[in-house]
Amino acid sequence: MMKQKTRVWLAGIFLGMLHVCVLFAGFFAPYNPAAQNRDLPYAPPSKIHFVDPSGRFHARPFVHPTIPDPENYDAYLEDKTHNCPVRLLVRGDSYAIGGVFHSNLHLFGVEEPNRILLMGTDAYGRDQLSRLVFGGQISLTAGLVAAILSLGLGLLLGAISGYYGGWFDESAMRVTELFMALPWIYLLLAIRAFLPLQVSPVQAFLLIVCVIGVVGWTRPARLIRGSVLSAKERGYVLVARGFGGSDWYLLRRHILPEMTGILLTQAAILVPQYILAEATLSFLGLGLGEPTPSWGNMLAALQQYKVISSCWWMFAPAVTLVIISGAYFVLSDSLHRLESASNQQ
Amino acid sequence: MLTFVLSELAPGNFFDEMKLNPQISAETIAGLKARYALDQPLYVRYARWVESLAHGEMGFSFAYDTEAMPLIWSRAKNTLLLTITAMMIAWMLAILAGVWSATRVGRAGDRVCVATSSVLLSVPELVVALLLLVLAVKTRAFPVGGMVGLDHDTLGAGAKLRDLVWHLAIPAAVLVIGAFPILFRHVRASMMEVMQAPFIRAARSHGIHGRTLVFRQALPAAANPLISLFGMSLAGLLSGSLLVEVITGWPGLGPLVLEAIMGRDFYVVIGTVMLSTLFLVGGTLVADMALVAFDPRIRTDG
Numbered sequence: 257m258m259k260q261k262t263r264v265w266l267a268g269i270f271l272g273m274l275h276v277c278v279l280f281a282g283f284f285a286p287y288n289p290a291a292q293n294r295d296l297p298y299a300p301p302s303k304i305h306f307v308d309p310s311g312r313f314h315a316r317p318f319v320h321p322t323i324p325d326p327e328n329y330d331a332y333l334e335d336k337t338h339n340c341p342v343r344l345l346v347r348g349d350s351y352a353i354g355g356v357f358h359s360n361l362h363l364f365g366v367e368e369p370n371r372i373l374l375m376g377t378d379a380y381g382r383d384q385l386s387r388l389v390f391g392g393q394i395s396l397t398a399g400l401v402a403a404i405l406s407l408g409l410g411l412l413l414g415a416i417s418g419y420y421g422g423w424f425d426e427s428a429m430r431v432t433e434l435f436m437a438l439p440w441i442y443l444l445l446a447i448r449a450f451l452p453l454q455v456s457p458v459q460a461f462l463l464i465v466c467v468i469g470v471v472g473w474t475r476p477a478r479l480i481r482g483s484v485l486s487a488k489e490r491g492y493v494l495v496a497r498g499f500g501g502s503d504w505y506l507l508r509r510h511i512l513p514e515m516t517g518i519l520l521t522q523a524a525i526l527v528p529q530y531i532l533a534e535a536t537l538s539f540l541g542l543g544l545g546e547p548t549p550s551w552g553n554m555l556a557a558l559q560q561y562k563v564i565s566s567c568w569w570m571f572a573p574a575v576t577l578v579i580i581s582g583a584y585f586v587l588s589d590s591l592h593r594l595e596s597a598s599n600q601q
Numbered sequence: 602m603l604t605f606v607l608s609e610l611a612p613g614n615f616f617d618e619m620k621l622n623p624q625i626s627a628e629t630i631a632g633l634k635a636r637y638a639l640d641q642p643l644y645v646r647y648a649r650w651v652e653s654l655a656h657g658e659m660g661f662s663f664a665y666d667t668e669a670m671p672l673i674w675s676r677a678k679n680t681l682l683l684t685i686t687a688m689m690i691a692w693m694l695a696i697l698a699g700v701w702s703a704t705r706v707g708r709a710g711d712r713v714c715v716a717t718s719s720v721l722l723s724v725p726e727l728v729v730a731l732l733l734l735v736l737a738v739k740t741r742a743f744p745v746g747g748m749v750g751l752d753h754d755t756l757g758a759g760a761k762l763r764d765l766v767w768h769l770a771i772p773a774a775v776l777v778i779g780a781f782p783i784l785f786r787h788v789r790a791s792m793m794e795v796m797q798a799p800f801i802r803a804a805r806s807h808g809i810h811g812r813t814l815v816f817r818q819a820l821p822a823a824a825n826p827l828i829s830l831f832g833m834s835l836a837g838l839l840s841g842s843l844l845v846e847v848i849t850g851w852p853g854l855g856p857l858v859l860e861a862i863m864g865r866d867f868y869v870v871i872g873t874v875m876l877s878t879l880f881l882v883g884g885t886l887v888a889d890m891a892l893v894a895f896d897p898r899i900r901t902d903g
Contacts, residue, residue: 532725536844539727540859558731559848565738574728582723589719 260590260597267587274580278392282351285386286365286372290547291349293371293381296322298562299332301376301384301569309336316341321370340366376569378557388572391549396580398465398550399531403523405469406530410476410522411515417477418484419507425481432474460544468533476522480515487514517595524588528581535577551577673854673872677839680846680853684838686769687776692834695781696827699788700815703796715789718782730775730848737771772849776842780834787830791823798822825896832888839877 277284302319318341320334346365352358366372375384417425487493493510501509531551537543538552551573558564558571702711795801796819804818839854846855854873861869 532727535725536727540844540847542859555727555731558734561738564731564735571731571735574731578724578728581725582720585719585723 260594263586263590264594267583267590271580271583271587274392274583275396278389278396280353281386281389281393282353282359283361284363285383285389286348286362286374287383287386288349288351289382289387289390289549291382293377295324296332296371296373296377296381297379298330298567298570299373299377299381300567302373303334304342305339308339314339314341316343318342319366319370319372322373338370340370340372342366342372375572376567378554378570379563384554384569384572387549387554388551388576391551391554391573392576394461394544394548394550395531395534395552398461398468398534399527402465402469402472402530402534403526405465406472406526407476407519407523409470409473411480411512411519413473414477414480415484415507415512415515418481419488419503419511428477429481432478435471435474461548464534464537464543468530468537472526472530476519476526479518479522483515483518484511487511517591517598521588521591521595524584524591528584531580532577535573670872673857673869673876676852676854676857677876679851680839680842680855683769683772683846683851683853684776684842687773687780687842688834688838690773691777691780691784692831694777695784695788699785700792700820702785702789703792704815706793714785718785721778722782722786724778726775726779726844727848729778730772730845733771733775734849768851772842772845772851775845775849779845784830784834787826788823791826792819795819795823825892828891828895829888832884832891834884835887836881836884838884839880 299322302322304317304319305314306317307313308318318339320336321338321340322332323335325331325333342364343366344364346362346367347360348362348365348368350358350360364372371383373383373385375388378384378387413428417428488506488511490510493506496506496510534543534550535552535555538550539556541553541556543552544550554570554573558574563570698714702714705711800822801814801819804814809818842851842853843855843858845851846853847859850856854877858870858873861873
């Protein structure tokens, strides 16, 4: 019992930290994600050194600037004549947090004009780490907002169906069957197909979130309907009704609080699914386009032979996706067990 | 049951009607429009489309300049080849591993299986596909892209088959890895439940042991939830592999529909969605019927 709670906390804290990282992307990312450096396409990650070429040890880690190999096209060397110590809290590209708070302070960096490329660069020489962190803003927000949309719709329709029943219940459940029968990825694609292809990043983002969120409302709705059905027959609800509690009061005060467990578990299942759905759409080129980074369109670079065969650092978004869905999996699994344990009591 | 199917099919048509939204007319030349009757109002086209559907056609592909139906069907065959292979392998593995795990709950082998399935469960299909692709590219042991090699036509029958299997390996492996953990967990859970049932203890005390006990007594009793699950696998045969096909370059429905979306080739999109929806409904239906056939406790009347 305790163990499950600890797991929930651990996974929750980990995911919370990730979200904070991504929220303050400008601070944690060393560079502007759209800043190009055409001299350094597909540069490998900078190596962090403690010992310089003359054999002297430095307490402060440093990197050598990455320079193109003059003899070898597409290859890179470290410029061993320069040491660029890694400094914390440096001034660099300016950014805005939440569109309000402007700053140019970064967690770490090296002295300009040298660059530290912890995760290498992409085809345009853009810093992969910065893109990863900023891409997380899109991908994680998309997942969260779409899940809230789904759960909100599910809660509303499920609660009404379960509580009032009747024709509304009948028709709502037929609609959920219809939605469940449709293959969701084709549905997403089909909806996307009949909307304009060229849209601005913000519109595209909203579009994707809405599409993903609306497609997924059926399962939470059915679960909530089922548990509202059983909750409204409980003794205390019947008593409250006997004392003259209105429908709205009963729902708000007695029935909906029962749904928290389901909602939380469903959220932990849905959010990673939606993050992946966004990544999939963007990967296929139907989601967010350049230059806005998202994990999906960053992975799309891997469709090229050269990238997939020799640029291992381009897999960073994939690794991140695995870690995030793993954390959410632990979270939903533990929440589910906690919930079923409390139901048995 | 029939009404169930009907209620699912009828609104399905409504969706298609929505998709007939004439956005394309602005982009297409007037002559082409007249040829495909695109200048007609929506309801006329819808009526004509339904009429052609009754003849077993599904409209026209603008991009390929052929009828949509044969085009979709030729691609769907490739998809089915891939998904059926993957599904069979995944099910065999899942049943074997699940049964094996459920007979030794808590022991090392079971723990390894459960841990593996948990890890696999949290690795997204997109990532699995990319990783296997890297593996294929790096080792050069497996071909990447396409269904057959360039020299396929020159090969003999045996070599042709081998060529096909070789190309099938990577996309099928991705699908198997994607499906296995879910199936495994279900098999294990329902087997575990059955293994604790009184009749198993009774069978044990009658001296039935080992394989006979597990496969003759326990597995049939645990089959019900698995049959529903099998129906879902059937249902996903056409729609489950889109991403994998696109990534690994398997010439199935996935790349076709993506192309059709990009090119606004909407009869193809509609046809594909229709066909895979049909499979979804069909799969559910087959599962329900199999359940009835399998379990005398489930009655169709009353």
